[in-house]
Each structure stands twice: as structure tokens, then as C-alpha cells.
């Protein structure tokens with residue numbers, strides 16, 4: 788199957804590959820999701836500042852080119868966004884930007900799920916750490 792130029796660009800030059808310390812409960816949120824259909828796994832992390840804005844994001848994806856491109860794209864998109872804005876990212880926007888074919892739509896859903904999981908994880912841990920330090 789032919790990948791679009793944008794998928795190839797992100798696949799060959801993935802942005803923001805890496806990870807943050809997941810034990811940093813006050814600023815880091817980690818989302819780990821898997822696609823049962825193909826076995827691909829995506830880990831996406833956000834670093835949130837005191838104002839509730841995502842300052843940085845990193846990912847590690849074990850999977851196909853479209854999954855890698857989707858996670859790379861999403862780490863670029865979430866930077867500078869609030870948590871609520873990040874939750875509004877839709878897999879359809881990712882699929883459209885990367886021109887994903889129908890069989891690869893689930894790769895973009897994985898990226899949407901990963902960012903949602905990262906925000907949820909951040910909120911859970913952050914709320915807990917605020918409670919214990921106050």
C-alpha cells in the first residue's frame with residue numbers, strides 16, 4: 788500500500804520520539820494504548836506547566852508507519868494546547884491531515900485514544916499530588 792507523503796515524512800523524521808519520567812506525577816501524564824486488531828502499541832506523554840498548558844510531548848510507538856506518523860503528528864499538535872483543547876483532537880483530523888486510507892483509520896484512533904489517556908493520567912496523578920502536598 789502506498790503511504791502519503793505526510794505519513795512518510797513523519798515516519799522517516801518522527802518528531803518528539805522519547806519519554807519523560809513517568810514518576811514525575813506533578814507535570815507528566817502518560818497514555819499507553821494498544822490496537823487489538825494489529826497488536827500495535829503507542830505510548831504518548833505530555834508535560835504540563837503550572838498554567839495547565841501542555842509544554843512538551845513525547846511518544847514511543849511500536850507499530851505501522853501510519854501509527855508512528857499519527858503519534859508524531861499529535862505530539863506536535865498538543866504543544867501549546869490546554870488539556871481541554873488536547874481532548875478535542877479528533878482522529879478524523881489526524882486521518883485527514885495524513886490522508887490515511889480506510890484500513891489505516893484505526894491507527895489515527897490509537898493516537899486520539901493515547902492523548903486522551905495521557906490527559907486522564909495527568910489529571911488523576913496531579914490531583915492526587917496536589918491533595919497530598921496541601
Ligand code: FES
Nearest residue numbers: 825827850851852
Ligand atoms: Fe503491522 Fe500495524 S498492522 S504494524
Ligand code: FES
Nearest residue numbers: 825827851854894
Ligand atoms: Fe494498526 Fe496501524 S495498522 S495501528
